[in-house]
Amino acid sequence: MYRISELAGKAGLSRSTLLYYEKLGLIAGRRQANGYRVYSEQDLQQLKLLQQLQAAGLTLKECQACLQSRIDRASLLHRLHALDEQIAAKQQSRALLAALLGQASMRPWHQALERQAPGAHLAWLRTQGFDEKQALRLKWLSRDMNEHEQYMADFERIFEGLERLGPGSAADTLAVLHALPAMPGTLLEIGCGRGVSSVLLAEHMPGRVTALDNDAYNLACARQAIAAKGLQGRIDLLCASMTELPFMPGQFDALWAEGCAYIMGFDDALRYWKGFIRPGGLLVVSELVWLTDTPHAEAARFWRQHYPDMKPVEQRLSALARLGYSALHHFTLSPQAWDNYLGPLAENMAALSGQAFASSALADLTRELEIHQQYLGEYGYHLFVLQAVAHGSL
Ligand SMILES: C[S@@+](CC[C@H](N)C(=O)[O-])C[C@H]1O[C@@H](n2cnc3c(N)ncnc32)[C@H](O)[C@@H]1O
Incomplete structure (x- = not known):
């Protein structure tokens, strides 16, 4: 026979827990003539059995049911699933902690954050000490802050010497230029890369071209391409960010942005850039879009991870109208444009x-x-050819 304090010591439980169990009928003490409660060996074993059931993740209520009648498989299965979910959540927490400590890939985390909160993602990267250029490249290219530098070095090695950094063709660029309602007198090319379109535009329009990019190597390539055509006097090259344009409001007749609006977010880019286009001026911008409502699962999964903001053309068009642009013309770039880049x-x-x-x-x-x-x-x-109109929810 055990007194309650002895039973508590043997079972590793507190006195108040035992009294609570007694109230639930899980153990049954007997009061002696001297007023003390005593418990039998059977009570102690009942407590051990209860602890075993609790170790399986059962609640006290479920343990009680198991002790008092046959095991209820359905409720055990339910508990098993709940436990699996808790384990998966804990594993995720562990993986994130390991990733933050540089012991595992941060990629799934960056990708999930980019889908759910792209603005907060960028702001947080800045807090971690990345400058704007690095933070944007991290979002779109390396997607892992622990291996960012090495990744970018490798990336640059792969792209070394290439003329185009995205799909495009001289035929598409010139067709658009010649279809504009008027030749621009001043044109700003944003994200000009290695200058392939800057050169073409300067060769085929009478006005002045300002070509802007935030990458020194790309600008050096552009400088060479411009010099090779003797166009130094026609194109001003500028190292600056598309997110902080160093120009006056309404300064340009036209803005030109091939394959780069996504970097600051398509809608944000169009909202911000509009301030630098004169009223009635033009914006030529290209963007990756869905061309089917029913993509293969593999393609849908890939782009959900890599560019979650990809939309069908119709959705882009309605957003453009809300942002204060009217679409003059739009078309999908030719297969040749992709070959020029991917080849x-x-x-x-x-x-x-x-x-x-x-x-x-x-x-x-x-x-x-x-x-x-x-x-x-x-x-x-x-490729969208747009005219800036007065209205729009900027
Ligand atoms: C996909 S490439 C397209 C380049 C070029 N338009 C073409 O089609 O070959 C994107 C370009 O945007 C530039 N870029 C990235 N972030 C930028 C930023 N914040 N401001 C200005 N340029 C940026 C990159 O350096 C790169 O040249």
């Missing part, structure tokens, strides 16, 4: 395939190329 890129990658890469940059681009090979056509680059 040289694939050649560079093939030449580097035997070499060691410390980051996943080459593997990621290989995967992206596979997706393009299989699913291009379900999505594509769309």
